Amino acid sequence: MELTVPNEAALWRQVIAGDRQAFKTLYEAYADLLFAYACRYVADREIIRDCIHDLFVDLYGSHRNLAPQPNVKYYLLVSFRRKLHARQKKASLLALQEDMTFPGNTFSLAFNADDIESRLIANEAQREQLQQLTAEMNRLPARQKEILYLKYHCGLEYEEIAALMNITIPTCRTLAYRAIRQLRRELLAAPAHALGLLLFLCTKNF
Amino acid sequence: MARNKKHPGDNGEPEGLPDHGKQAERLRAIVRASGNERLSPAEKELLWQRIEADLAPAPKIAPMWRRLSAAVVILLLISAGIWGWRSLHRPSRQSLLAFATAQSVNMTGTTTRLMLGNHQQLLLRNNRSSITYRQQGAVQADTQLVTQHLDNGKPAFNTLIVPYGNTASLVLEDGTRVWLNAGSRLVYPAAFAAKKREVFLEGEAYFDVRPSAGQPFSVYTSDLEVKVLGTAFNVTAYRDDAGQQVVLTSGSVALEAHKGPAVHREQKQLAPGNMAAYAPGAGDITVKDVRTEEYVSWKDGHIRALHTPLEDILKKLSRYYNQPIQVNSQQGKETFSGDLDLQKNLTDVLSIVAATTSMQYEKSGNTIILKNKP
Secondary structure, eight states, X not given: OOOOOTTHHHHHHHHHTTOHHHXXXXXXXXXXXXXXXXXXXXXXXXXXXXXXXXXXXXXXXXXXXXXXXXXXHHHHHHHHHHHHHHHHHHHHHHTTOTTTTOTXXXXXXXXXXHHHHHHHOOSHHHHHHHHHHHHHHHTSOHHHHHHHXXXXXXXXXXXXXXXXXXXXHHHHHHHHHHHHHHHHHHHHHSOGGGHHHHHHOOOTTO | OOSSOOXXXXXXOOOOSOOOHHHHXXXXXXXXXXXXXXXXXXXXXXXXXXXXXXXXXXXXXXXHHHHHXXXXXXXXXXXXXXXXHHHHTOHHHHHHHHHHHHOOOOOOSSSEEEEOTTSOEEEEOXXXXXXXXXGXXXXXXXXXXXXXXXXXTSOOEEEEEEOTTOEEEEEOTTSOEEEEOSSEEEEEEXXXXXXXXXXXXXXXXXXXXXXXXXXXXXXXXXXXEEEESSXXXXXXXXXXXXXXXXXXXXXXXXXXXXXXXXXXXXXEEEOTTEEXXXXXXXXXXXXXXXXXXXXXXXXXXXXXXEEEEHHHHHHHHHHHHTOOEEEXXXXXXXXXXXXXXXXXXXXXXXXXXXXXXXXXXXXXXXXXXXXXXO
């Protein structure tokens, strides 16, 4: 998902200046990422739309006081998470199940390789490998999946992921490493045809 | 090596395994392809409409409008569904309206400004400017002649901003004449499309539309669409007024709300002498008969009052001369008739008002206050 806008720094300056056109551009660029992110924690589309609405309305309300050079994506995600959290907390209080739906405790994502299969994979054996990798990724604990998602889907840095998930940076890295190790271990134990995978599995960029 | 937990370095990524790019790429590809839920285009557009409706108003808005805005916003949310859906099927209106409403313009200042499609801006020193569009984007603005390049098929929106204290008259590319009153903004393409002519107005303007078969003319305001069938009429749509009005002097227009409670109602057809009024907070479009000269006389440089509340007269003067004027008396509600010549300076005009109303005026700070004689 390519979400970068041509000149984010310039756009952000216009947003601070209160330019509504720039504001709309910001919305167009990030609404889908925010929506997908929220779907990891909240099932109700209407709640998500409300939170996106509140995020942008509040952002506009305080445009004069915005930081001059933030990482825009990270800034939006952090503010948005706060909105989701507040909304969830309110909802769960009403439902008398306090904190059960606290975002962060309930990251939910099913990895799915269907979309990339046809594009990436030439033969049947490789297809199976891909399916197996996907299946193993789906067995990872929620927090490890969350890190993978924030890193590769949202394109955040470890420092940002740690802050967003409210954990320390070493913890974040350790969790990431565990995810990779887990995948390696599971694939090692798998039938022979999957062994090839092991060799390719990598943490270099992780 | 893999079983031992590696302690990550301070800056780098965890290391310890060779880079087998292909599999790592697969992992990343799977993550990227997963959890990709998106808002539908309609949902996305609708949500933006909702956000936009709730954005804090621009700084220069009178307090009355702020009080009203809460009510307006609530009504808008109800109507947004239909409007949003319909807007998807009306790309051209949407683009003019979207452009006009997203435009961030400074209505303060004292100089009339003409903004061309290519980010060029002309400052017009004359406070009664006259502008004429010719073929192929050439514009005569008072004594300046400028040209702008027109991209075929893509509308180049021009904007004329007339601050308080100024008025301007304009001949559009199709020959339609527009008189813009003080504190107004008109957005229009430098050259109209073959099938329709559309402009956007904030403030007040009198239109004398050149008839053109098969090329209907529409004036949009923030809330209304005035569909013209070759005619002359006046539109008032100031942001700091609670409602908007259309007064028809000749010909025929049809009126449709695109915001507020009347949004899905049938359009209203006006006959000469009719005034239609619409306040998004107040319900349907209402139509009554008026003496039209009272509403359009400003374009010829005078105010014709016919049982007009003093407050309304003062508001017009206030806009025309860019001078805050208050009335400090119950007399503000009383009505007056007569003719005020706006060619005179404000002091002369105020003297006439004071004499007619048996009041006196004094300056307090930046504001002129009319009050009863002691």
